[in-house]
Amino acid sequence: MKSSILIAAATTSCAHAFVPAQNSRTSMALRDGLFDGVKEAFGADGMGDLDDARETPIDRWMGWNAKKEAPQGVVGSQEPTDFVDSMDAKNYITTSLTKPMGIVFEENDTEFGGIFVLEISEGSSAEVDGTVRPGDQLVSVGQSKVSGMQFEEALGTIIDSTESKIDLVFFRGPANFLYGPAGASQEWLDEFIKGSKVEAN
Numbered sequence: 001m002k003s004s005i006l007i008a009a010a011t012t013s014c015a016h017a018f019v020p021a022q023n024s025r026t027s028m029a030l031r032d033g034l035f036d037g038v039k040e041a042f043g044a045d046g047m048g049d050l051d052d053a054r055e056t057p058i059d060r061w062m063g064w065n066a067k068k069e070a071p072q073g074v075v076g077s078q079e080p081t082d083f084v085d086s087m088d089a090k091n092y093i094t095t096s097l098t099k100p101m102g103i104v105f106e107e108n109d110t111e112f113g114g115i116f117v118l119e120i121s122e123g124s125s126a127e128v129d130g131t132v133r134p135g136d137q138l139v140s141v142g143q144s145k146v147s148g149m150q151f152e153e154a155l156g157t158i159i160d161s162t163e164s165k166i167d168l169v170f171f172r173g174p175a176n177f178l179y180g181p182a183g184a185s186q187e188w189l190d191e192f193i194k195g196s197k198v199e200a201n
Contacts (some may be wrong), residue, residue, distance in 0.1 A: 084173030086184040089192065091172050092139065095131035096165040101158070102126045105138065107151040112179040114138065114147050115154045117170070136170035137178050140193045147171075147189060148179060169193060 058064075084091050097103075102124015105115040117136045120126045138154060139147045142161060146154040158166060171178045178184065184192075 082174075083182070084177045086171055086173065086178045086182070087188050092169055092192070093131055093136070093172055094167060094169050095126075095129055096167050097125050097129060097132075098165055099158075099161075100124065101166075103132060105151070105155060108137075108175040108179070112148070112175040114149060114175065114179065115151055116175065132168075132170060133172070135174070136172055137175060138168065139171050139178075139189065140167075140169040142167050143193065145189060145193050 102121035103126045104118045104121065106118040108114050108116060115138050117132055117134050117138070119134055120132060126132050137147070139145065141154075141157040142163065144157050146157050149157075158168075176182075
C-alpha cells in the first residue's frame, strides 16, 4: 500500500513539472524582433549618429544608422524664392533723364557683363525723377541695347548721346536673372527694346 501511494505521488509531481505556469509572461522573443536587443545595445539609439568611419554595411542593411541624408530636390522642380522673370515686361522700368543724370554705375561680375546702378547722387535729375533705384540693371540707351556690354562701352553710349533727354530702360532684378541661364533671350530683349514703354513700379 505504501509503495502504491509513493508511485502515485511521484507521478503527480512529474505531471506538474510539465504543466506551464498560468502567470507566465509572453516571451520577449515573441514581442520583440530577433535583433531588437542587439540594436538597443549596439545600434544608433545607444551611440548617436554613426559617422562614415564607424558605419558598416550591416548598419545600413539593418537601418541602424540614425544619420538622415538631406532629401535631394528634383532639378527644375522649384524656382528660387527671389526669382525675377527677365522675360516679363512688368520687371522693367523706363525713364527719360537729362545729363548729368547723377547715376553712379558699376560693372557686374565678368561672367555676366553689363552695368547696374550703384548709387544716385543727391539733388541729381535721377533723384528728382525718382524712377531709378540702386541695383537696377541698365538694358538700353535710346534704341541701343547695352545689356552685357563692358563698362566703358555701355557708359559711352550715354556719354555719346546727343538727345536732350535720354530714354533709359532698366531691368529691376539681379544680374543672374538677366544674364544667367534663366535670363531673357536676346531675341526677346531686342523686340522688347523696340517697343518698350513700361511705367515705373
